[in-house]
Amino acid sequence: MNQANELPIDQDVTPPSPELVRQALQSVVSSVAFQASPRLQQFLTYVVEETIAGRGAQIRGKAIAVEVYGRSIDGTGGRNLVRVEARRLRRLLHEFYQDQGNGEEVRIFVDPGGYRPRFSQERTTGDDNSKIQSRDAFAGHPRLLQLLTGGLGCLVLIAGIGFWFAQDNEVVLPTTRSKEQAERVALGKQSLTRLQAANLADQARGMFFPVFDVKRQQIALGMFKHATELDPTLSDGYAGSAQVLATLAMLSPDNAQRDDLFSQASEMSGRALDLSPTDAWANGANGWVLATQNKPVEAMKYARLSVELAPNDGHILDLVGITAIMAGAPDLAAEVSDPERSRSGSGRFGARNIWGVSQLMLGNYEKVVEAFKGAPAAGAPVSAPSLLFQAVAHDQLGHTEEAQRLVTEMRKTWPEFPSEFLAGRVFHNDDETRQATLDTLSRY
Known part of the structure; x- marks a missing residue:
């Protein structure tokens, strides 16, 4: 060969x-x-x-x-x-x-x-x-x-995924199959188009972190929408669209645009739940939509239910973790992002970063530094918020030089990142952490 x-x-x-x-x-x-x-x-x-x-x-x-x-x-x-x-x-x-x-x-x-x-x-x-x-x-x-x-087609094509190779109408997989692979085989026997939609949605949800990367979210949204076009009866594409639309709404400074995005997110999460009311992703996405709309009590109901439905799914745990942070429930965020917790699935997980933010909200600043410091080595996402939350922890510990260095690096690497705006949104239900973050940004 x-x-x-x-x-x-x-x-x-x-x-x-x-x-x-x-x-x-x-x-x-x-x-x-x-x-x-x-x-x-x-x-x-x-x-x-x-x-x-x-x-x-x-x-x-x-x-x-x-x-x-x-x-x-x-x-x-x-x-x-x-x-x-x-x-x-x-x-x-x-x-x-x-x-x-x-x-x-x-x-x-x-x-x-x-x-x-x-x-x-x-x-x-x-x-x-x-x-x-x-x-x-x-x-x-x-x-x-x-x-x-050209246009939206580019977003769909940027990270899309095609059919798994099939032979005699059966998907070819290694002899030893994981649960996820077995599910893909079952989908392939039912419909290759459905399998393609499921694969596309699964690939896109692995792009959800870093959460605040707008470009990445827009690419993922194109993929999720294409999944719904391939199979309008599969809930995954709607659940994924809902979580991305809610994220983009949260990040939008324009009130009219934000309301429109929230309306679309609610519609998508509603479709996902109608199609699969017992699906963990559909419930988790709906919880995230409610959390970004500042409905913490309702959000937590769906978040906890999604954990019960898929207690080891790494992506579900991540989605619940950020929902709990937005809802001002750091104990649940810490529970689902615990480094010792078993999780399944492939792709990019944000558990370490979620753990770090939960510890920031709980006032465990040494653990915050430990979590974010080890993120790159562990393959966890690194973004402007990662540096910001480290800086807040160091500031609270009295490490002023390190806090200064981190804020400077954040502003240099991500000069357009709206730090103050984001702090107000993420910690809407945690006045103490929000104020500590704003104080750090102001001080350095």
Whole structure:
């Protein structure tokens, strides 16, 4: 089998479609090796989707460090990490195609020296069934790239995911299946379109953190809406849309826009509950919508119910955790984000950061510093609020120099981040923490 840099380059060959590329991507990231490496799943998904969207030539290690690993754009640490992870990615891709990749119609390669992926299509053509491969499939096709980079379609395409490969109408999975994989098999037997919608929604909910990254939320919203278009009877797309719309409403400084977003969020959460009244995600999303609308008592009812329905689902626990923070219930936030608590699922979890905020609200400032300080090493999201909450804890502990450094770094890295505005929204039901945050911002 040819290795990544040994494939022939054929000219004037029709490039694989975005759908086929996404099928190939799903086949890779759902393999056993990649399931054990959620960050490499995100790495590969990011570079593939950027290439499909026509931005392959602009992929840089700095962007991957920020978008995938949540690292600061300053210094070389993030880019060094990306180089190390890229080597791991190339190795796992090579092993995948050696061990499991026979028969894959489209293959993905990330050649040494860069991060832009290359798509190789192998298909049967002519009377002698000869094989043709195409390299750098989207290069030299400006009209295709132009079509892929317009309007809301771009949001849908940026991080979408295609069908799992099927054979004889059955989804191919490793012999040993997790509960999640078994559920996907069942969905695939029922409807491949339904399976595609479920996969898309699941991929998008892994993008929910950092919560206050508006660009990321807008991308996720496009994916959730596409999931509802693929299968209007599946509650996941509506639940995901509800949680993102509520988040965008909370972050909006415009009253009219905020009211409109809240109205849409309520409509989406209502549809999710109508379709699946006992679904943990539908209930959790509705709790989050109510919390952002400052209805803490009602929000907590749905939040607690969603934990009962899915006590180990990492994404549900995260959603409940931020709902509890907004509702002024730090004890529940601490309970669901406890570092010792078992959680299932793949993708980016925000539990460590939620734990840190819960400890800030409870006045355990040493634990706050410990939680946020270890976040990057643990692969937890890093964002402006991460630095802000650390600064507040250090200020309360009397560590003025460190508080000053963190506030300065936050304002330098995220100069547009509305810190004071956000503090008022997040801690609407916790006057003490809100005031401590505002005092720290004012003092430094």
